[in-house]
Amino acid sequence: YVSLEEYSYSRWPPYVTAGAYILSQRSLKLLYVSSLYTFNFRFDDIFLGMAAQKAELSLLHSNEFYFSRKPYSIENYKWVIACHEWGDPDELHSMWTEQLAHGYA
Known part of the structure; x- marks a missing residue:
């Protein structure tokens, strides 16, 4: 359960699921900087999605x-x-x- 006080939106942002992901050095730097200005949310997947959205990074899915x-x-x-x-x-x-x-x- 996540309260509206904790997360006030009706949907999660696009996010990567835990385990593994691939990104460029440029994207890593953008993600790092945006993470410094992103609310420290308790679900790491969602936190990374919020930081990626803030950095205007597009997430792509791979079936592999x-x-x-x-x-x-x-x-x-x-x-x-x-x-x-x-x-x-x-x-x-x-x-x-x-x-x-x-x-x-």
């Missing part, structure tokens, strides 16, 4: 960010940018090594 583990195969991970839920470091390293050997990492 996964919040749950995508079934692994060499071809399945060819274009993956980020994927959560790899709990076993050895398994992650093995997957990474295999992707690297095929020129995908």
